[in-house]
Amino acid sequence: MGYVQRERWQDHYAQGQGFRLLSDSERALLAEHALAPQGGGRALEVGCGLGELAVYLAGAGYRVDAVDFTGSALDRAREQHAGVEGVRWLHLDIERDDPSVLDEDGYDLITLRLVLPFARDRTRLMRLLGELLRPGGRIVVITPTVAETPAERRNIALDEDEISLLLQGWEESHRLSADGCAVLILRHPNPSVTTAVEKGPPTGHALTGVLAVVTDDAGRVLLGRTTRGMWELPGGKTEGPESFEAAAVRELAEETGLIAHEANARVLTFLVDDSHGVPRLTAVVRITAHSGTPTVLEPHLFARWEHHELSHLARIGKIFAPAGQALNAVWPGVLPGLPTVHAYPNAVDHPPVPGEPAQAVRLRHAMAEAVIAGGWAPSAPVQEALRSVPRHRFAPEQDLSTAYDDNLAVVTRRDEEGAATSSVSAAWLQADMIEKLRLAPGMRVLEVGSSGYNAALLAHIVGPAGQVVTVDLDPYVVERTRRFTAETGTRGVLALQGEGARGAPEHQPAGGFDAIMVTHECWDVAPAWREQLAEGGRLVLPLNIHGYTRAIVFERQGEVLRSKGWTYCGFVRDLGSQAHTAQVLDLANGQLQIRCEDGGPLDTDGLETAVAGVRHEEATGVTVGGNESFETLQLYLATRQKGFCRLTLDPSKDTGLAQIPRGNPAAAVVAEGALAYLTHVPVTDSDDPDQRRHEFVVHAFGDQGPTLAQQFAQAVRDWDRTVRDRGYPELFVHPATATATASTDGLADEAVLTKRSSRLVFTWDDKAAPRPGSAPTGQPTGQDLLVAIPPAGTGGPA
Numbered sequence: 001m002g003y004v005q006r007e008r009w010q011d012h013y014a015q016g017q018g019f020r021l022l023s024d025s026e027r028a029l030l031a032e033h034a035l036a037p038q039g040g041g042r043a044l045e046v047g048c049g050l051g052e053l054a055v056y057l058a059g060a061g062y063r064v065d066a067v068d069f070t071g072s073a074l075d076r077a078r079e080q081h082a083g084v085e086g087v088r089w090l091h092l093d094i095e096r097d098d099p100s101v102l103d104e105d106g107y108d109l110i111t112l113r114l115v116l117p118f119a120r121d122r123t124r125l126m127r128l129l130g131e132l133l134r135p136g137g138r139i140v141v142i143t144p145t146v147a148e149t150p151a152e153r154r155n156i157a158l159d160e161d162e163i164s165l166l167l168q169g170w171e172e173s174h175r176l177s178a179d180g181c182a183v184l185i186l187r188h189p190n191p192s193v194t195t196a197v198e199k200g201p202p203t204g205h206a207l208t209g210v211l212a213v214v215t216d217d218a219g220r221v222l223l224g225r226t227t228r229g230m231w232e233l234p235g236g237k238t239e240g241p242e243s244f245e246a247a248a249v250r251e252l253a254e255e256t257g258l259i260a261h262e263a264n265a266r267v268l269t270f271l272v273d274d275s276h277g278v279p280r281l282t283a284v285v286r287i288t289a290h291s292g293t294p295t296v297l298e299p300h301l302f303a304r305w306e307h308h309e310l311s312h313l314a315r316i317g318k319i320f321a322p323a324g325q326a327l328n329a330v331w332p333g334v335l336p337g338l339p340t341v342h343a344y345p346n347a348v349d350h351p352p353v354p355g356e357p358a359q360a361v362r363l364r365h366a367m368a369e370a371v372i373a374g375g376w377a378p379s380a381p382v383q384e385a386l387r388s389v390p391r392h393r394f395a396p397e398q399d400l401s402t403a404y405d406d407n408l409a410v411v412t413r414r415d416e417e418g419a420a421t422s423s424v425s426a427a428w429l430q431a432d433m434i435e436k437l438r439l440a441p442g443m444r445v446l447e448v449g450s451s452g453y454n455a456a457l458l459a460h461i462v463g464p465a466g467q468v469v470t471v472d473l474d475p476y477v478v479e480r481t482r483r484f485t486a487e488t489g490t491r492g493v494l495a496l497q498g499e500g501a502r503g504a505p506e507h508q509p510a511g512g513f514d515a516i517m518v519t520h521e522c523w524d525v526a527p528a529w530r531e532q533l534a535e536g537g538r539l540v541l542p543l544n545i546h547g548y549t550r551a552i553v554f555e556r557q558g559e560v561l562r563s564k565g566w567t568y569c570g571f572v573r574d575l576g577s578q579a580h581t582a583q584v585l586d587l588a589n590g591q592l593q594i595r596c597e598d599g600g601p602l603d604t605d606g607l608e609t610a611v612a613g614v615r616h617e618e619a620t621g622v623t624v625g626g627n628e629s630f631e632t633l634q635l636y637l638a639t640r641q642k643g644f645c646r647l648t649l650d651p652s653k654d655t656g657l658a659q660i661p662r663g664n665p666a667a668a669v670v671a672e673g674a675l676a677y678l679t680h681v682p683v684t685d686s687d688d689p690d691q692r693r694h695e696f697v698v699h700a701f702g703d704q705g706p707t708l709a710q711q712f713a714q715a716v717r718d719w720d721r722t723v724r725d726r727g728y729p730e731l732f733v734h735p736a737t738a739t740a741t742a743s744t745d746g747l748a749d750e751a752v753l754t755k756r757s758s759r760l761v762f763t764w765d766d767k768a769a770p771r772p773g774s775a776p777t778g779q780p781t782g783q784d785l786l787v788a789i790p791p792a793g794t795g796g797p798a
Contacts, residue, residue, distance in 0.1 A: 005118055006069050006070065006093070009069070009070040009072075009073065010070050010071065010072050011072075012070075012072075013049075013050070013070055013072040013073040013076060014072040018050060019049040019050055019052075019114070020114065021052060022052050022053055022056060022113075023178065023179050025178040025179055026113075026142065026178045026179065026181075026183075027056065028178075029176055029178055029183055030056070030057075030060070030140065031060070033138075033140065033174070033176075033185050034057075034060070034109050034111070034138070034140055035060070036057075036060055036061030036062050036108070036109075037108055040061050040062065040063060041061065041062050041063070041107075041108035041109060042062065042063050042064075042065070042103050042105070042106070042107045042108055042109075042134070043057045043062035043063070043064045043065070043107060043108065043109040043110070043111065044064075044065045044067070044102065044103075044107045044109070044110045044111070044129075044132065045057065045064060045065070045066045045067065045110075045111045045113075046067055046094050046110065046111065046112045046115060046129070047067070047068055047069075047094075047112060047113070047114075047115030047118075048066035048067060048068045048073070048074075048077065048089075049068060049070075049073050049077070050073055050076055050077050050080065051066055051077030051080065051081050051087065051089070053111060053113055054066035054077070054081075054087050054089075055081050055084050055087065057109070057111070058084060058085070058086035058087050062086070062108070062109060063086050063088075064086060064087045064088065065088050065090055065102060065103060065107075066087055066088065066089050066090065067090045067091075067092040067094055067102075068090075068091070068092070069091070069092065069093040069094075071091055074089050074090075074091055077089055090102075094125065094128075094129075095119060095120060095121060095124075095125055096218070097358065098357065098358040098359040098362055099128075099132075099359065100359065100362055102132065105134070106132050106133055106134040106137065107132055107133060107134060107137055108133075108134050108136070108137045108138075109137060109138060109139075109140065110129050110132065110133065110137070110138075110139045110140070111139070111140045111141075111142070112129075112139070112140070112141045112142070112143075113140075113142040114142060114143065114144070114156070114181075116141055116143050116158065117143060117144070117155065117156050117157055117158055118156070120306065120307075121220070121306040121307045121308070122162075122306070123165070123225075123306055123308065123312075123316065124220070124306060124307065124308050124309055124312060126139075126166065126169060127169070127189070127309070127312045127315070128309075130169070130170075130186075130189035131189070131399065133189070136187070137187070138185055138186060138187045139184075139185075139186040139187075140183065140184070140185055140186075141166065141182075141183070141184040141186065142178070142181050142182075142183050142184075143157065143158050143163075143181055143182055143184070144156055144157040144158070144180065144181050144182075145157050145158060145159070145160075145163070145180075145181070145182050146158065146159040146160070147159075147160070148180040148181070149180075158182070161229060161303065162303075163175070163182060163184070165225075165229075165317070166184060166186070167184065167186075168190070168317060169186075169189065169190050169315075169317075170186040170187060170188060170189060170190050171187070171188035171189075171190045172186070172187040172188050173185065173186050173187070191315055193314065193315065193337065194313060194314050194315060194316050194317060194318075194319050194324065194335055195317065195318050195319070196318075196319055196320070196321035196324045196325075196335075196338050196339055197230055197318045197319070197320065197321060198275055198276070198320070198321055199228065199230075199320065200276075201275070201276040201278070207237065207275060207278055207279070207280045207281070208237065208238050208280075208281045208282075209235060209236055209237045209238060209247075209280070209281075209282050209283070209322075210235050210236070210238060210244050210247040210248040210251060210282065210283045210284075210285050211233040211234070211235035211248070211282055211283070211284055211285065211322060211323055211326040212233060212234045212235050212248040212249075212251060212252045212260075212265075212285050212287050213233060213268075213284065213285065213286050213287065213326060213327065213330050214234070214252065214258065214260070214287045214290055215307075215353060215355055216307045216355060217354075217355045218307075218355055218356060218357040219310070219353075219355040219356050219357070219360075219393070220307035220308055220309055220310070220355075221307065221308055221310060221313070221327065222234065222256065222258075222294060222305060222306070222307055222308075223305070223306060223307075223308055223316075223319075223323070224255065224256070224301075224302040224303075224304070224305050224306075225302065225303045225304050225305075225306065226301060226302055226303065226320075227299075227300065227301060227302065227303055229318060230317075230318040230319060230320050231316055231317070231318065231319045231320065231323065232302075232319070232320045232323050233320075233323040233326055233327070234248075234251050234252045234255045234256055234258075235248065235251050235255075235282075235323075236251045236254075236255075243262070244267050244283035244285060245262045245265040245266070245267060245285060246262055246265075247283075247285075248260075248265050248283070248285035248287065249261065249262055249265055249287070252287065252290070254297065254298070255297060255298055255301070255302065256292075256294045256295060256297065256305055257292050257293065257294065257295035257297055258290045258291070258292045258293075258294060259290060259291050259292050260287045260289065260290040260291075261289075264287055264288045264289040264290070264351075265285050265286070265287050265288075266285065266286050266288070266346075266348060266349075266350035266351075267283050267284070267285055267346045267348070268284045268285070268286050268329055268330060268345065268346055268350065268483075269283075269284050269329045269343050269344060269345045269346055270282070270283055270284070270343070270344040270346070271283075271284060271322060271325050271326065271329070271341050271342070271343055271344075272341070272342040272343075272344070273321075273322070273325075273339070273340075273341045273342065280322070282322045282325075282326065284325075284326040284329045284330070286330060286350045286353070288350055288351050288352075288353045294307075309399070310331055310334050310396035310397065311334075311396065311397055311398055311399045311400075313327060313334045313335055313397075314334065314335055314336065314397065319335070321338070321339055324338050325338055325339075325341045325343070329343060329345075329483075330483065330487070331396045331397075331483070331484075331487075332476060332479055332480040332483060333396070333397050333412055333413070333480060334396050334397045345479065349482075349486045350486060351489070352486070352487065352488060352489025353487055354489075356390055356392070356393070357400070359400055360390065360392050360400055360404075363392075363400055363401065363403075363404035364386075364387060364390065364391060364392075364404055365387055366404070367386065367391070367404040367405070367406045367427055368383060368386035368387045368427075370406040370407075370428075371386055371406050371427050371428045371431050372386075374406075374428055376428040376429075376431045376432045376435070377431040377432075377435060378435065379435060381439070381460075381461045382431055382434055382435055382457075382461065384460070385434075385457045385460040385461050386427065386431060386457070388460060389453065389456045389457055389460055389488075389490075390488055391403050391404060391424065391427070391453050392404065393484060393487060393488050394424055394451060394452040394453035394456065394484050394488075395410045395412060395424050395453070396484075397412070398410055403424075404427075405427075406426070406427045406428055407426055407427075407428060408426060409423045409424065409425050409426045409429075410423055410424040411423040412424060412451065412480070413474065413476065413477060419572075420572050421474065421572060421575060422449075422450075422451060422472075422474065422477050422572075423451065423572070424451045424452075424453045424454070425451070425454065425519060425571070429551065429567070429569050430453075430454050430457060432551070432567050433517060433519075433540045433551050433553075433567070434454075434457060434458065434461065434517070436538065436540045436551075436553035436564070436565050436567075437515040437517060437538045437540055437553070438515075438538060439458070439461045439462055439514075439515060440462070441461075441462060441463040441465055441466060442462065442463065442465040442466050443462045443466045443514035443515060444462075444466060444467050444469075444509045444513050444514050445458050445462060445466070445467070445468045445469070445513060445514065445515045445516070445517065446468075446469050446470075446471070446503060446504055446513045446515075446516045446517070446532065447468060447469070447470040447471070447516075447517050447518075447519065448470075448471055448500040448501075448503070448516065448517070448518040448519065448520070448529070448541075449470075449471075449472055449500060449518060449519035449520040450470045450471070450472035450477050450478060450480075450481040450495060450519075451477070451481065451519070452480060452481040452484040452485055452490075453484075454517070454519060455468050455470045455481065455485065455490070455493045455495070456485060456488065456490040456493065458517070459490055459491065459492045459493050460490075462492065463492075464491060464492060466492060467492050467493075467494065468492055468493045468494070469494045469496065469504045469507045469513075470493060470494070470495050470496070471496045471497075471498050471499075471500050471502075471503070471504055472495075472496075472497065472498075472500065473497070473498070473499060473500060473575060473576050474497075474575075475497050478495050478496065478497045481493070481495040482495045494507065499576050499577055500518070500520070500526075500574070500576055500578075501526035501528060501529075501574075501576055501577050501578045502526075502528050503516075503526070503528035503529060503531075503532040504532070505528070505532065508532045509534075511534050511535075512531075512532055512533050512534035512535070512537060513532055513533055513534060513537060514534055514537050515533075515537055515538050515539070515540075516529050516532070516533050516537070516538075516539045516540075516541075517539075517540050517541075518539070518540070518541035518542065519542075519571070520542070520571050520572060520573065520574050520575075521542045521543075521544050521549050521570075521571040521572060521573045521574060522541050522542060522543050522544065522574055522578060523543075523544045523573070523574065523578065523579070523580035523597070523755065524578050524580070524755040524756050524757050524758055525541070525543070525561065525733050525755075525757060525758040526578055526757060527735065527757050527758075529541070530556060530559070530561055530733075530735075533556045534556070535556055535557075535558070536555065536556060536557075537555070537556050538553055538554065538555055538556075538564070539553070539554045539555075539556070539561060540552070540553040540554070541554075542569055542570075542571040544573070544580075544597060545597075545598065545635060545638060545639070545753065545760070546597050546598045546599075546635075546638035546639070546644055546646070546753075547582070547595060547597040547598075547638075547646045547665065548634045548635055548638060549568075549569055549570055549571060550566045550567060550568060550569065550635070550728075551566070551567040551569045552565070552566050552567075552731065553565045553566075554731075554733060559734070559735060559738065560732055560733065560734055561732070561733040562730070562731075562732055562733075563728070563729075563730055563731035563732070566727075566728040568631045578756075578757075580597070582595050582596060582597045583595070583596040583597075583601060583602060584596075585602070585604050585607070587607055587608055587611050588608070588611050588612070588653075588655075588657055589653065590650055590653055591649065591650055591653040591654065591655060591657055591658075592611060592647060592648070592649060592650075592657065592658060593647070593648045593649075593650070594607075594645050594646070594647055594668065594670065594675075595645060595646045595647075595648065595665065596644075596645045596646075597646075598638075598644075598753055598755070599644065599753070602643060602645060602670050603643070603670065603671075603672075604670060605673060606673030606702065607670065607673065607674075607675055607701075607702070609673075609702075610673055610674055610675055610701040610702030610703075610705070611657065611658075611675065611701045613701060613702065614701075614705075615657075615658075615699055615700070615701055615705075616699065616700045616701070616705045616706045616709050617697060617698070617699055617700075617709070618697065618698040618700070618706070618709035618710055618712070618713040619695060619697050619698075619713070620695065620696045620697065620698065620713045620716040620717055620720075621695070621717065622695065622696045622716050622717060622719075622720045623683055623693045623694060623695045623696070624680075624693065624694055624696070625689070625690060625691075625692065625693050626686075626688075626689025626690060626691070626692040626693075627689050627690055630724075632719070632723055632724070632726075632727065632728055633667075633716070633719050633723075633724075634667060635728070635729075635762075636715070636718075636719045636723050636764060637667045637669075637678070637712075637715055637716070637719070638667070639729075639751055639753065639762045639764070640715060640718075640751065640764070641669045641712065641715055642669070642671065643669045643670040643671045644667070644668070644669055645668050645669065645670055646665040646666065646667065646668055647660060647665065647666045647667075647668040647675070647677045648660065648664070648665045648666075658677070658679075658699065659679050659699065660677070660679060661679065661680065666678055666679060669708060669711075669712055671704065671708055672702075672704045672708075673702050673703065673704065674700060674701060674702030674703065674704035674705045674707075674708045675700065675701045675702060675705070675708075676698055676699065676700035676701075676705065676708040676709045676711075676712045677698070677699055677700075678696055678697075678698055678712065678716065679696075679697055679698075679699055680694040680695060680696050680697060681694065681695055681697050682694055683695050696713075696716050698712045698713045698716070700712075722764070722765075723764060729762045729763050729764045729765075730762075730763045731760060731761065731762055731763075732760075732761040732763075733758050733759070733760055733761075734758065734759045734761065735757070735758065735759070736754060736755065736756065736757050736758050736759050738759065751763070751764065
């Protein structure tokens with residue numbers, strides 16, 4: 001809340017003045033509509049003043065957090081209610097301060113009694129409070145109304161438009177009254193979608209105007225609530241020969257009182273559309289510095305000015321269409337579903353715009369510490385990058401908690417069917433892949449697949465003497481990367497639109513890139529990545545091997561890439577020229593599905609008849625504990641078994657034909673009209689994962705099923721005897737056209753996998769380095785038996 005108000009209230013309570021007492025009618029309404037859950041509940045009182053309502057709620061069975069931004073009020077409240085239990089008095093500006101002191105489990109009841117009209121950004125405040133509610137919780141707002149308040153005191157009241165706006169943001173709302181005040185009972189925040197609207201027909205034959213985009217010291221964008229009931233950016237028509245920058249600065253001052261200079265204004269893009277058949281050209285001007293406090297200077301046009309979280313923009317209701325397009329020009333993706341507009345980006349970039357809430361700093365450090373504690377970021381440069389680069393500014397459509405979840409891939413782009421095509425990958429995975437590159441200051445790095453954040457991490461590590469070239473097929477993703485790196489002041493990143501499999505030949509340094517990082521799943525290793533990599537340089541990419549994805553780091557040794565490390569992960573597949581379509585076969589009316597990602601076409605003759613017959617079982621005698629990793633088993637079977645495939649079960653059609661855990665793909669083999677797949681059975685159950693064990697079992701169909709099951713089971717036993725706990729094989733990637741070398745001598749055919757552009761040679765033996773401890777986050781363990789895709793949050797497209 002405003003600093004001037006804080007000083008005024010501080011003096012008010014320090015001088016011994018009080019606050020309107022809780023009336024009998026208010027008590028009666030609270031008793032009826034704010035009952036504590038059985039066994040007690042949690043309540044948050046915003047603007048508690050001297051604490052009368054907080055004490056009442058504590059007596060009604062709540063544990064109460066009573067917050068106020070006025071220290072003198074809290075001092076008196078603590079003194080007057082020293083013997084009251086169940087109340088925690090907190091000095092907190094709910095609008096501005098980091099809410100970390102509040103209950104992380106949320107609240108059953110939130111009250112705002114006679115305080116909401118004093119909030120500067122009340123729309124944002126109500127959204128934030130809605131996020132603090134537990135399921136089924138409610139907010140109670142008690143506020144004077146303009147109709148019941150004398151004209152000289154209407155600054156303490158809300159008008160009917162404001163109350164209507166409050167009620168629209170909730171799935172369930174009730175309006176009551178008590179002592180001339182409106183009592184609003186609000187439940188279930190409504191995720192209403194922002195709608196772009198127009199004002200009315202313009203008066204001229206053409207319209208040229210500007211919209212100014214400004215943010216406060218926490219990165220929140222300023223919008224005005226108009227008397228027409230929509231949100232707008234500061235702006236208006238240009239006057240005479242003035243520049244667009246000058247017009248934006250003038251309109252900002254005339255409408256809000258904020259002062260800026262043309263030197264701090266940059267035209268980012270021009271939007272061309274029409275308004276009621278009249279051509280309209282709008283310049284989007286980003287103002288990077290300003291002074292003053294937003295003030296309503298044109299009350300006939302604006303009711304108030306508020307700062308909004310970027311993550312709330314998609315849910316604020318009606319917004320002036322050009323304003324919505326302007327916001328999307330600065331932060332692509334914050335307002336999906338807007339009407340079509342032609343945009344012409346300006347080549348001139350703007351200076352970085354600082355500003356973030358204290359909560360972002362705290363969450364960023366917590367994310368970094370979680371990644372470090374997991375062992376994913378052992379080096380100081382990567383640790384410092386995680387602590388420094390503002391991840392939330394590369395995912396502005398997400399709230400801070402989501403943006404800084406260390407185990408979550410934040411989706412930022414989907415196709416027409418809703419499938420993710422781009423995201424900010426999980427922080428632990430990004431850190432792990434960057435660590436494997438062994439970067440140093442001054443290096444030149446190629447990133448294939450953009451998100452902005454990963455490039456910013458790379459740029460932070462290689463420093464001002466280095467460079468990051470990032471390439472993406474999607475022009476939207478490229479523009480988003482360019483815009484966000486400019487906003488955050490990330491230097492040394494060059495974002496290019498292009499086919500990732502080509503690399504960046506026009507920007508390849510002499511001798512090649514020092515490191516290359518691919519951030520989408522690859523079925524093949526593009527020749528350009530090897531060719532553009534310096535000798536001894538490192539390439540890390542998520543490689544799909546028979547449907548299993550691992551982030552593998554390779555070192556270039558001439559024409560060969562040699563593996564130096566593996567990490568279990570999951571990414572969205574390549575959408576470019578290297579994309580690959582798996583062989584798929586439906587069985588038993590679609591109940592089962594066989595997928596073959598690699599190798600030649602499977603001989604599937606007779607399988608339909610086989611699965612309709614008897615199912616055979618073969619126990620392997622191999623067990624796995626809840627925290628034991630079996631991630632190498634998947635690849636061992638995939639690269640050692642002829643006819644390898646994966647079997648999935650459609651749960652909606654499940655008749656008990658197969659037993660595939662949770663419907664996830666199971667390792668399988670097909671041969672001579674028979675099908676065998678790997679499942680498991682519990683051996684020891686326990687609430688403690690360390691004590692829980694499962695045994696791998698092979699199920700098989702067909703006349704040759706018993707023989708196939710025995711062979712498959714023996715492969716599991718071989719893994720247990722020679723590979724388990726010894727890590728991944730050494731993998732050599734040769735050009736597909738290269739002749740056989742000594743590295744392939746003596747290897748079974750199954751250990752050589754040929755793709756379009758490369759030949760993969762696996763060397764499984766008992767000389768691999770032991771793998772210490774239990775599996776880190778993201779790797780399959782006995783708790784995720786036979787899951788062939790990563791658990792939710794273990795990476796994504798970047």
